[in-house]
Amino acid sequence: MNSKPIIVAPSVLACDFNHLGAECERIEKAGANWLHLDVMDGHFVDNISFGPPVVESIAKIATVPLDTHLMIKRPDHFFPRFIRYVHNITIHVEPDYDIGSTLRGIRAGGATCGLAISPPTPFEKVEPYLNQIDLLLVMTVNPGFGGQTFMEPMMAKVKRAAQLRAERGLDFHIEVDGGINPNTAAVARECGANVLVAGTDIFKAHDAALAIKELRD
Ligand code: DX5
Numbered sequence: 001m002n003s004k005p006i007i008v009a010p011s012v013l014a015c016d017f018n019h020l021g022a023e024c025e026r027i028e029k030a031g032a033n034w035l036h037l038d039v040m041d042g043h044f045v046d047n048i049s050f051g052p053p054v055v056e057s058i059a060k061i062a063t064v065p066l067d068t069h070l071m072i073k074r075p076d077h078f079f080p081r082f083i084r085y086v087h088n089i090t091i092h093v094e095p096d097y098d099i100g101s102t103l104r105g106i107r108a109g110g111a112t113c114g115l116a117i118s119p120p121t122p123f124e125k126v127e128p129y130l131n132q133i134d135l136l137l138v139m140t141v142n143p144g145f146g147g148q149t150f151m152e153p154m155m156a157k158v159k160r161a162a163q164l165r166a167e168r169g170l171d172f173h174i175e176v177d178g179g180i181n182p183n184t185a186a187v188a189r190e191c192g193a194n195v196l197v198a199g200t201d202i203f204k205a206h207d208a209a210l211a212i213k214e215l216r217d
């Protein structure tokens with residue numbers, strides 16, 4: 001079911017923030033393909049994480065693409081503050097703003113664009129945008145916190161995305177985020193996901209290289 005290469009994107013949210021740079025280097029050496037950066041504003045989700053200065057700091061040392069997940073109420077307003085530092089910007093479909101023009105703005109700014117869908121949101125909400133995106137992020141937990149349990153019913157969205165991608169001759173990545181471990185990664189890969197975001201499973205592992213390998217294989 002999977003034609004695209006598997007990409008493992010550790011979520012920096014689970015790192016030891018006292019040693020942010022060293023943590024990024026450690027996880028890159030362990031085999032991370034991308035670094036996943038979870039930006040939260042305390043409005044769209046009930047948590048606040050980090051913003052542009054921290055993303056800029058990570059960009060100075062990172063040697064892999066930065067995958068930025070904006071869990072914020074006004075992605076249209078804030079994406080320009082991130083775009084020069086990162087490779088991909090993913091925005092959510094749920095808040096009230098002009099999604100189409102924001103996706104176009106991200107590409108025009110030189111990054112790839114992703115669209116994310118939270119667990120309660122019906123898949124139909126993202127369908128109109130599938131031909132304008134480089135990545136579809138199917139959230140497998142409610143956004144806001146690391147360390148939650150994978151919601152298997154979201155695999156119906158992953159399968160539907162893979163089906164529509166084939167039917168429409170599109171090429172976007174399908175990413176899953178939340179509660180990813182070797183067992184749930186295998187399920188998600190089987191359903192058609194090729195980008196695996198994992199925070200706890202990788203950063204809290206005794207052997208991060210082994211954890212990444214186990215997600216990929
Ligand atoms: C949740 C974030 C995730 C989170 C994943 O809002 O988008 O990226 O950090 O963490 P784990 O892998 O611990 O579920």
Ligand code: ZN
Pocket residue numbers: 011036037038069177197
């Ligand atoms: Zn995320």
